[in-house]
Amino acid sequence: MGKIKILEPEVAQKIAAGEVIERPFSVVKELVENSLDAGATEIRVEIVDGGKKLIRVIDNGSGLSQEDVLLCFERHATSKISRAEDLERIATLGFRGEALASIDAVSKLVLKTSEGTGGIKVEREGGRLLRFSEGAYPRGTSIEVRDLFFNLPVRRKFLRSAQSELALIARYLTLVALAFPEISFSLSHGERQLLNCPGVKTRKERFYQLFGRQALERMLELDLKEGDYQITGFLSRPPKGLPDKQRQVYYVNFRPVRDRTLAAAVQQATKGWYEKDTYPEIYFFLTLPCSEVDVNVHPAKAEVRFRDSLRIFQLAVTSIDDALKRESQAKAVSFGQKFSELKNVKTMEIREEARKERPILPEERGIIDLEKETPLSREEKEIWKRGRLATEEERKEKVCDRGWQVLGQYLNFYIIVIDKEGLLIIDQHNAHERVLYEKYLDLDRQRRFNRRQSLFPLILELSPAEMIRFEENKVFLEEFGFELENLGGRSLLLRSFPDFLEDEEARQIFLAFLGEAEVAPSPELRPRFLATMACKTAIKAGVALTLEKMEYLVNELFQCEHPWLCPHGRPTALRLSLESIEKGLGRS
Ligand SMILES: Nc1ncnc2c1ncn2[C@@H]1O[C@H](COP(=O)(O)OP(=O)(O)OP(=O)(O)O)[C@@H](O)[C@H]1O
Ligand SMILES: [Mg+2]
The missing domain is CATH 3.30.1540.20 (MutL, C-terminal domain, dimerisation subdomain)
Incomplete structure (x- = not known):
């Protein structure tokens, strides 16, 4: 039985639309999200030439039935939502039914899939079906995307060097692997294996796998629960920070996003704790009921909107405050503490402080x-x-x-x-x-x-x-x-x-x-x-x-x-x- 349906036009129109596939990284992101939504416990990503020549994502998830394989490349074809109300509580990473259609239109694609017995293979090019055949494959799905933008030479010309494209992909996979510790991830570029993380129980173990012991030792842990809202994650110990905000990463319901509310909360809560012009490293995980967050606001699903952003802001500040306070209690007087005392007090107090100096x-x-x-x-x-x-x-x-x-x-x-x-x-x-x-x-x-x-x-x-x-x-x-x-x-x-x-x-x-x-x-x-x-x-x-x-x-x-x-x-x-x-x- 097929699970995928084409969304009614009224529903499709409500979806934030726009550029879905910009570069090899976006292909990897969409395919990996699909594998995660399909319940995979193992996801392998293979890349050749920074993804310009080949991107292959192999998972052991649910697989697709024959009917679904025929529908999945259509626009607005999705198994994840069906009615407009569903957009109010999206629990999956995908929901638009856009990704496969967009990738298919600009590449040569081979999909092999099986729900456990038998299997299907389809070969497509530039949005057209070339071949359809039956075969025997292990449960799961493998999607091979070759010659991205082969039919859009101008687009292809704008791609960066293989190394640059690969760096974006590696960064993304690292971040997504941190979000799902129990899932095995691997990434290879040609012959080289760049990432190999077997599933582990905790996020701390995954952090160790990804960044190593020294990095883990530099981290404080965030941990706050209030009702259905939970904040976990890692914050680098003050006072040493980094020169930019590259390593400030926010996840909302396991989805890495850019978010102003969370960024502002981190800025406020860490003010004065880190050396001047440096920023803490933070991997911030917020989980909350799907009905409290709108993920349908950005075409690449890279931003979200909270129903109650003030509450989120306050919770985020508290979670960081708590972690920093725990740290400063452990370390009676640290440079960071002194620094923050000086920076956070009002002008009058600063003068007092200065007089005392x-x-x-x-x-x-x-x-x-x-x-x-x-x-x-x-x-x-x-x-x-x-x-x-x-x-x-x-x-x-x-x-x-x-x-x-x-x-x-x-x-x-x-x-x-x-x-x-x-x-x-x-x-x-x-x-x-x-x-x-x-x-x-x-x-x-x-x-x-x-x-x-x-x-x-x-x-x-x-x-x-x-x-x-x-x-x-x-x-x-x-x-x-x-x-x-x-x-x-x-x-x-x-x-x-x-x-x-x-x-x-x-x-x-x-x-x-x-x-x-x-x-x-x-x-x-x-x-x-x-x-x-x-x-x-x-x-x-x-x-x-x-x-x-x-x-x-x-x-x-x-x-x-x-x-x-x-x-x-x-x-x-x-x-x-x-x-x-x-x-x-x-x-x-
Ligand atoms: N790896 C996979 N395993 C099982 N089913 C898949 C896989 N990839 C895609 N599908 C099916 O194909 C459908 C279409 O995928 P597609 O990525 O185009 O849309 P989506 O994930 O529903 O939404 P979005 O465009 O936001 O990603 C999915 O809804 C899912 O049912
Ligand atoms: Mg998808």
Whole structure:
């Protein structure tokens, strides 16, 4: 008996329509979703040439009957909904009856399927049936999609390199595998196996399979239940974050989605916990009754709408707050905690806090471990290591010579400087980023990235997408002194890196680079990499600086080619001109 029906036009019209198949990744996504909806416990994805030549998805799900095979390539043919009301409570990943029709129209497709006995094979091309035959196949469905967009050459031309397309596919499969731990997933590209995760019981085990032990150890777990609503997932421990939001992933009823409510909740709840300009890594799972969420809002099913988004927002904030609080209780005083106390209190309280901050006494200056704290080039480290403070005399001289003077540090974030024109409030992190960026540019121009070995073996476990990006950029990374040895699987040994980096910095820079979305080599790649390097090695906001350090930094900043912007385009300093000060105080 066939399960698939063609939707009535009134129902079909209510479905968010649009571009369904844009690239190989969209084919994989649709086919894997179908396998999941068919109750498969094992899903294999095989790719050739980034999916441009071949995509094959094999599952052990329910299979299709003969009637269904004849209907499934029609538009609006689905077994998942039948009436308009069904759109109000969608419990499956698919519901539009669009995906197979759209894939079929732009490829050469072979489907083999069986419900347990016998089986059927159909061969199609550009939306037309070529052959239909009976055969004996194992229970489940295998769909082979060859030469995507063979009949739309312009579209085909716009596809990216095989590696880029593959990276998107690998990222998607990693995310979907995290959502369904009990299901086995594998991904191979030609001869190479990129992912192989046998089914496991818990999501924690799946996380371990996908990202490795170190990544799991960095994570806090989210766990909140309120009625029919449940939040689970992983949040990276503060205060170290990532340079972008690539690894903030939201799932609503196991479907990875983009969502503003959840993103806003994460932003609010994590504010102040992570180092400046860094973002936590988060895999956030929300499950709720299907009637509470509308998935029929985006043609690629990539967004949802909540009936009660305020409730979702509050629950999400609470779940993250709880996890962070548990962590801070476990770790009596952490940098993250202090940081958040400072950032979250109102202005008055900040002033209170600032007043309480004891100035650094002259005899205390220079006691901070300069070498550890200031990840600078060797020659700079020498200067910082001397730790001797300028005498009053020397300082006065400097003011006259240079035309500026450092007054001090505010909140351990900003350096306050005066010059002839007024006051300058310098952001210590942004300023240092600019200084280092220009130094690195210089080193790069002279091809002078000396390398050194790490003190301890630095072993990194990569996700499949990171592994692809690494392989694509191996030579590029070597130019900067990053040498890695493949230990098998997705484990790498970071052998050497630029000599001015600490081990941990090198690790962070490497991972930040691999985490970036853009895969294709572009002219931007070099400056962006140098900017990441500058960001990771610059002094952090929240670090107390001696006067000598501040003077050194300000002096270096003023000698930069572009002192007023950090390499990411944010201002390094804010000016309060004497004129505006006087005006504000009613003196002019
Ligand atoms: N791997 C599979 N195993 C069993 N049945 C399948 C499989 N793939 C597709 N089908 C059947 O074919 C139908 C059409 O699939 P298609 O992906 O086009 O639409 P859909 O999944 O219902 O909705 P959507 O367009 O949102 O994906 C499905 O409703 C399902 O009944
Ligand atoms: Mg589908």
